[in-house]
Amino acid sequence: MMVFNSARNREYGNAAPVSVGVRAIVSLTRRLAKLFDPQEALPPLLKKLTGLGFLFLTMNSSCRSSCGLAFSIATRQKGTNLMTQPLNWGILGTGMIARKFAAELKDTSSGTLVASGSRRQETADAFAAEHGGRGVPGYAALLDDPEVDAVYNSLPNGLHAEWAIKAMEAGKHVLCEKPMACNAAEAESMFDAAERTGQLLVEAFMYRTLPAVKTLIEMVQGGALGQVKLIRSNFSFAREALVSDARYQASQAGGGLMDVGCYCVNLTRAVMASEPTDTACFAHLHEHGVDDYAAGVMRFGDNTLATFTCGMTVANNWTTYIAGDDGEIAINDPWLGDGTFTLNKDGETQTVGAKTDTPVYALEAEAFAEAVAGATPWITREDTLGNMRVLDKLREQAGVPVPD
Numbered sequence: 054m055m056v057f058n059s060a061r062n063r064e065y066g067n068a069a070p071v072s073v074g075v076r077a078i079v080s081l082t083r084r085l086a087k088l089f090d091p092q093e094a095l096p097p098l099l100k101k102l103t104g105l106g107f108l109f110l111t112m113n114s115s116c117r118s119s120c121g122l123a124f125s126i127a128t129r130q131k132g133t134n135l136m137t138q139p140l141n142w143g144i145l146g147t148g149m150i151a152r153k154f155a156a157e158l159k160d161t162s163s164g165t166l167v168a169s170g171s172r173r174q175e176t177a178d179a180f181a182a183e184h185g186g187r188g189v190p191g192y193a194a195l196l197d198d199p200e201v202d203a204v205y206n207s208l209p210n211g212l213h214a215e216w217a218i219k220a221m222e223a224g225k226h227v228l229c230e231k232p233m234a235c236n237a238a239e240a241e242s243m244f245d246a247a248e249r250t251g252q253l254l255v256e257a258f259m260y261r262t263l264p265a266v267k268t269l270i271e272m273v274q275g276g277a278l279g280q281v282k283l284i285r286s287n288f289s290f291a292r293e294a295l296v297s298d299a300r301y302q303a304s305q306a307g308g309g310l311m312d313v314g315c316y317c318v319n320l321t322r323a324v325m326a327s328e329p330t331d332t333a334c335f336a337h338l339h340e341h342g343v344d345d346y347a348a349g350v351m352r353f354g355d356n357t358l359a360t361f362t363c364g365m366t367v368a369n370n371w372t373t374y375i376a377g378d379d380g381e382i383a384i385n386d387p388w389l390g391d392g393t394f395t396l397n398k399d400g401e402t403q404t405v406g407a408k409t410d411t412p413v414y415a416l417e418a419e420a421f422a423e424a425v426a427g428a429t430p431w432i433t434r435e436d437t438l439g440n441m442r443v444l445d446k447l448r449e450q451a452g453v454p455v456p457d
């Protein structure tokens with residue numbers, strides 16, 4: 054059993070089988086506990102299942118890991134015919150992305166918003182009136198809510214780790230906004246908490262659940278472009294630089310690299326299915342103390358060079374180009390997506406479509422529910438940590454402050 058221990062998971066992090074098993078049993082036990090009054094006689098089969106869950110939770114951690122692994126392998130060997138259960142969501146924060154997530158959660162069959170926590174009761178109430186569920190005063194109160202199964206952490210970057218860890222310790226799964234944390238070490242401590250508590254933690258890179266992005270990655274990795282030589286990825290927008298916006302606060306790990314550069318780094322690493330061997334980065338420091346725009350280069354092995362640009366005070370550019378010796382893919386908007394991209398090959402331009410009627414944050418919520426049920430998350434622990442390590446390096450190279 055030693056070869057499957059958590060150190061190995063941390064190293065390669067591809068499927069986190071231990072956590073998957075723990076998660077499934079914890080989730081099953083909690084659901085059964087909610088469904089039935091403990092004073093009532095349970096049907097014999099349910100009693101056995103509840104008992105199994107209890108036994109599992111009282112085992113020591115190495116014993117739990119072994120069972121988790123066995124459970125995970127059994128699930129996967131059966132072809133992962135996953136039964137997603139309805140998830141009761143709680144949202145931390147009521148800002149811009151919380152509003153989008155709450156609105157699109159209504160388009161899922163797997164999730165219901167039951168509560169939203171805000172620093173101010175009136176804000177929480179107004180959010181609840183618009184999106185449903187209850188308005189809860191404060192983030193701690195949301196985590197105390199027994200009805201909440203999964204928390205969507207939409208707080209500023211600098212608050213991700215604190216509230217994700219508290220949520221998992223309160224027995225909630227966590228979908229945490231990108232970038233996962235202020236730095237890679239902090240992100241690792243969050244995944245350690247996920248492993249310790251048996252809860253699911255996934256970084257909310259929603260664009261990776263888009264069918265077009267999945268198809269693009271599969272095509273490049275399947276050799277559609279021959280040998281990949283150049284990747285050019287961009288994500289910039291222009292809006293007023295307000296001191297009140299956490300994006301402009303160094304203490305909240307704001308800045309263009311963290312806000313949108315993280316997508317370019319993530320997509321490039323996903324296409325390459327590897328980590329860069331070298332990086333270089335320059336950034337412009339805004340008077341508020343964070344990078345408002347930046348440009349970087351990543352080298353993968355000996356063959357592929359990837360450039361990216363990002364910015365928060367620069368006209369929109371959301372394009373990505375991936376060029377090999379046998380063709381090029383151009384995608385206008387991989388981040389929110391119109392569902393198509395073009396393949397330029399053999400002198401012809403072909404539009405590749407992978408449209409979906411489901412909006413992106415709904416796709417993400419569905420993918421999260423599947424991961425709670427045992428599927429491999431669309432962004433794994435190792436993917437998140439790889440991205441965070443690159444972001445740490447780029448910020449260091451560009452002279453951008455990295456909060457401890």
Ligand SMILES: NC(=O)c1ccc[n+]([C@@H]2O[C@H](COP(=O)([O-])OP(=O)(O)OC[C@H]3O[C@@H](n4cnc5c(N)ncnc54)[C@H](OP(=O)(O)O)[C@@H]3O)[C@@H](O)[C@H]2O)c1
Nearest residue numbers: 146147148149150151171172207208209210230231232299
């Ligand atoms: N995946 C995506 O598409 C996407 C898009 C945009 C942003 N994001 C990420 O989502 C997170 C939030 O971004 P956002 O644009 O939604 O930000 P936002 O509009 O400023 O909302 C953040 C919320 O966090 C709470 N908060 C607690 N302490 C705060 C502080 N010191 N300063 C500001 N807000 C504070 C506030 O909620 P209460 O007042 O209710 O407590 C606020 O409404 C960031 O991590 C960002 O990178 C993701």
